[in-house]
Amino acid sequence: MRSVFYLLDTAPYGSEKAFGLLNAAAVSLGKMEVTVGLYGDGAYLALGDQDSRALAIPNLADILRAYGEMKVIVHEPSVVERGLFSEGLVETVELVDEEAFLEAMEGSDCLITL
Amino acid sequence: MKTLTIILTDGPYISEYAQIAKKIAEAALKRYQVNIFLYLDAVHIPRKGQKPAFFADEGGLFADLAREGAVIRACSRCAAARGYLAEEDGSSQDYPDGIKITSLYDLPVMIQGSDGVITLCR
Numbered sequence: 001m002r003s004v005f006y007l008l009d010t011a012p013y014g015s016e017k018a019f020g021l022l023n024a025a026a027v028s029l030g031k032m033e034v035t036v037g038l039y040g041d042g043a044y045l046a047l048g049d050q051d052s053r054a055l056a057i058p059n060l061a062d063i064l065r066a067y068g069e070m071k072v073i074v075h076e077p078s079v080v081e082r083g084l085f086s087e088g089l090v091e092t093v094e095l096v097d098e099e100a101f102l103e104a105m106e107g108s109d110c111l112i113t114l
Numbered sequence: 115m116k117t118l119t120i121i122l123t124d125g126p127y128i129s130e131y132a133q134i135a136k137k138i139a140e141a142a143l144k145r146y147q148v149n150i151f152l153y154l155d156a157v158h159i160p161r162k163g164q165k166p167a168f169f170a171d172e173g174g175l176f177a178d179l180a181r182e183g184a185v186i187r188a189c190s191r192c193a194a195a196r197g198y199l200a201e202e203d204g205s206s207q208d209y210p211d212g213i214k215i216t217s218l219y220d221l222p223v224m225i226q227g228s229d230g231v232i233t234l235c236r
Contacts, residue, residue, distance in 0.1 A: 001225050001226055001227075001228055001231065002226075004222075004225055016154055016155075017123075017154070020123070020153060020154050020192075023191075023218060024153070024218065024221055024222075027218050027219050027221065027222055028221070028222040028225070031222045031223070031226055032222060032225065032226055110225055110228075110231045111233075112121060112225075112231065112233050113233055113235065114123050114153070114154070114233070114235055
């Protein structure tokens with residue numbers, strides 16, 4: 001496998017899934033072509049102004065920023081459906097339409113969803 | 115020989131994925147190398163001494179898989195968070211022989227060397 005697509009379709013907090021997915025994607029950098037795709041409730045991970053201090057959980061937006069070389073795409077319809085379009089997104093996240101999102105998934109050798 | 119990697123994230127019994135993984139891996143081992151990576155709550159699956167009243171002992175199922183040649187590795191961060199400690203060689207007194215607690219860095223190595231990857235999670 002030369003490329004891997006990590007798909008997140010659950011909200012960033014409330015379970016360990018988003019944190020686990022970001023860690024798995026981070027350790028894959030440099031070994032394979034890595035894309036993180038945010039879909040459905042996973043789109044909330046793209047929000048730039050996250051504050052997780054009350055949850056005693058790492059700020060996942062800061063993790064995205066720390067791995068600026070990681071390709072992160074967010075499904076635009078998911079963003080729009082959740083009323084997030086006018087919110088500021090993490091600077092490294094790319095907003096893509098449905099077609100581009102599916103192309104990125106299909107173009108990867110391996111799809112992993114946690 | 116081709117290689118199959120199976121990634122699990124659920125703990126035992128909350129879903130059928132551990133048993134499904136066991137069936138897939140057992141069939142695949144007849145022809146392929148099989149890796150299993152235990153991530154998040156899946157690090158509970160191989161724990162020794164499980165005695166479920168109404169289900170198969172999933173720790174025992176995975177001990178069988180390790181004996182049959184599957185490479186089974188658990189994420190060290192996830193394992194430590196849940197109270198499983200590894201010896202220097204990755205073995206753990208909580209796990210059957212052959213199942214090791216190693217680094218998350220083993221996951222991309224497994225994926226990179228695989229011809230197929232199956233993720234089983236809810």
